[in-house]
Amino acid sequence: MKRLLTGVAFAALSMTAAHAQSEVDVMKNDPFLWLEEVQGEWALDWVRAQNERSLAVLEAHPAYEPMLSEANAILTSDDRVPSVSLRGGYAYNFWQDKDAVRGVWRRMSQKDYLAKSDDWEVILDVDKLAEDEGENWVFAGTDCLAPDYSRCLVTLSRGGSDAAVVREYDIDSRSFVDGGFELPEAKSSVTWLDADTVLVGTDFGEGTLTDSGYPRIVKVWKRGQDLADATQVYEAATTDIWTYPYSFWDGESYTGGVFHGETFYDYNWMVLNEDMEAVRLPLPKKASLSGFSSGDFVIELKEPMEFGGETYTTGSVIAMGRAMEEVQVLVEPTREIAVQSVATSKDDIVITLLDDIAGRMIRFEERRNGKWRGRDIRLPEGGVIGLRTMDPSTGAVIATYENPITPDTFYLIENRRPKEIDRSPAFFDAEGMMVKRYEATSSDGTKIPYTVIALKETLENGPAPTIQYGYGGFEIPILPSYGATAGKLWVERGGVYVNTNIRGGGEYGPAWHQAGLKGKRQIIYDDFQAISEDMIERGITTKEQLGILGGSNGGLLMGVSMVQRPDLYKGIGIGVPLLDMLRYDKLLAGASWVGEYGDPDNPEERPFLEKISPYQNLKADVEYPRPFFFTSTKDDRVHPGHARKMARLMEEYGQEFLYYENIEGGHGAAANLDQAARRLALQYAYFAGELGLIGYDEE
Structure with a gap:
C-alpha cells in the first residue's frame, strides 16, 4: 500500500492542474x-534489485571481462590525439584517462600543440576539486571572455545531470573568482x-x-549585483520551451541576443540594441542563427524565407x-546535399556539408565587393569531415577526416590548404x-x-x-564514423555492425527530418524495419542473429520496433529511452519535444501516439x-521512469528482460570513463550472449 500511495502522490504532483486526472483514474490506467x-x-529498491539480478547475468558472460578491459584501454589511452579549442x-x-577519471582542463600554446608537445598546463583538476569540495563534479564546459580568454564561466554538473552550477574562474590565478559570477544548480x-x-x-x-x-x-547581470536585481530584457510564456542568451565576438566587442524557442523547432531570434532592448530578426520561425562574421548574421533556414521580393529555400x-537589408545565399541544398555544421570567426565562415552523407568543407573568405566568396577545402573524400574548432580571431580551423575503419586524421586549415x-x-x-553501403x-x-x-x-x-544501430529524430545525422569500441569489441570478434x-x-x-514528424512518424520505424529485412534477404544476418541498439529518441525506436516486430529481432538494447508516449510530456524536459512527437493532450494527435507508444502496446501474450x-x-x-515502467510491466507479464540503471551518469548513462567502459562492456556482452557471438573464446 505504501508503494501505491507514493505513486499516487507523486503522479498528482507531476502533472499540471490543466492536465491532471483524478487519482483513481491515474491508478487505474x-x-x-x-x-x-x-x-x-x-523505486530505488526495485532498481537495485534489478541491477543485482541483471549484472549477475551480464558480468558472468565470458566476453564481459575482456570487453571491459578493451573498452577501458580505448577510453583511457594515452595515445589518443587531444581534441582542442583554439583561442x-x-x-x-x-x-580524461585512468588517472584523471573526472578529468583535467588544460592548455598549451598553439605553437606547442602543433609541434606535438605533451607539456600541458593544468588549469583545473576536476578530480581534485570534487575531492576537496565533497561533490561528484562532472565538467560540462566553459565560456571564456575575449580577447585574452583568462576569465571563464565554468559549468559543473553533479553526477552528469543537465542541471548544473556555473562559477567564474580566473585562469591566471588558477582559482574561482571570489565574489564573481556564480549560479546555483539549474538548467542555465x-x-x-x-x-x-x-x-x-x-x-x-x-x-x-x-x-x-x-x-x-x-536578464542582464552586472558584476557585484545581486542576481535578483539583474535587469530583465526578455520574457517568454510558460507554455513555450525556453529562452536562452547568446553572444558573438566580432574582434572588438560582443553582440548579445536572445534565442526564444516557442516550440522545439519554432524560434524567435532577437538582437540587443544599445539600449539593451531585444529586437527580433526578420526570420521565419524555423531558422537558426549559426554565427556572426564581418558584420553579417549567418543563418540556416529550416523552411522557406520570403525577403526583399526573393524566396530562399x-x-x-x-x-x-x-x-537587415540585404541577403546573400552561401549554400543552397540539393536532394543529396545538406548542411552539417556552420562555424564563424570575425572574418571567415566555414560550412561542412553532407554530399550523399559524405563530408565536404567550404571556406568563405572575407567579403570582397560586398560579397562572400566560397571555395572547397581539399580534404579526403568519401568519409566524415569534422570541424573540431575555429579560432574566433584568426579563423584557423582544425578539422578531421575519418571513416568506419580509418581513425581521425587531424588537419590545420589556415586558408584553403589543409x-x-x-x-x-x-x-x-x-x-x-x-x-559496404546498401539501400x-x-x-x-x-x-x-x-x-555495414x-x-x-x-x-x-x-x-x-x-x-x-538507429536514431531517427531531431534532424541528427548518423554518420559513418570511426567506431573504436564497436570495431574492437564487436567487429574484430566476427560481428557485423550497421549504421x-x-x-x-x-x-x-x-x-x-520533417518527413517523420508527429503523426508521420511511423515511416521512421518502417525505414528501420525495412533495413532489417533487407539485411536478412541479403544473407548478412538472420532473425536469430539480429540485434538492434539505440538510445534516447533511439531508445523509443527500439521500444517501437520491439512491440511492432517482435518476430524480427533476437536482441534489443534500449538506452535512456522514451517509452511512455502518453505521459512523456509530463516528465522532465518532455514537454519540449511535442514539436517532434505530437501532443498527447491534443485529441487529433493522441491517437497516433496511442498506436505507437511501446509502454501501452506491450502485450502479455x-x-x-x-x-x-x-x-x-x-x-x-x-526520465528514468520510462525504462523502469516498461521493464516493470514486462515483469508483471512474466516476460524476460535485463535492466541496468546507473545511479549517476546523466543522459549519457555514464558520469566518467570507468562508468562509460562498464556500460559498453555490458552492452556488447549482452549482444554476444543473445546473438551467439563466439569470437571471445580465444580470450
Missing part, C-alpha cells in the same frame, strides 16, 4: 507511476557581454521556468547584413575489414541507405551476429526478445 519518483525509496594563441583541451545558460556584464537565463525563482523546466526569462545557409598535423591511433585491427526500400518506396562494417570473411561466410540513415535524421537536410534496458537515475532530460 498506470499502476507503476510510483517508479516515476526518481529518488523514491520503493587567444592557446589550444585548450579537456582530458550564461554568456559574456563584457568583462563586468553577462546575459543569463536561469531559474530566477518561482514562476520563472517554462513547463519544460527551462528558463523563460533572460529550405536548407539554405544565408548571410544577412546587420542592417596541413596534416596528427593521426589518431588505430584501436582495432582493420586488416580484412570491409565497409533498403521502405514502405513508401523510398530508398534508405545503411552502412564487418570482416570480409564474416560477410563471405554467411549470416552473422549483427547489431543494427542506419533512416528518416527523422538530418542526413539529407530538413526535409528528411506475445513472445518478445529479451531486451536490455539501460538508463541513469541522474538523467534529468529523459
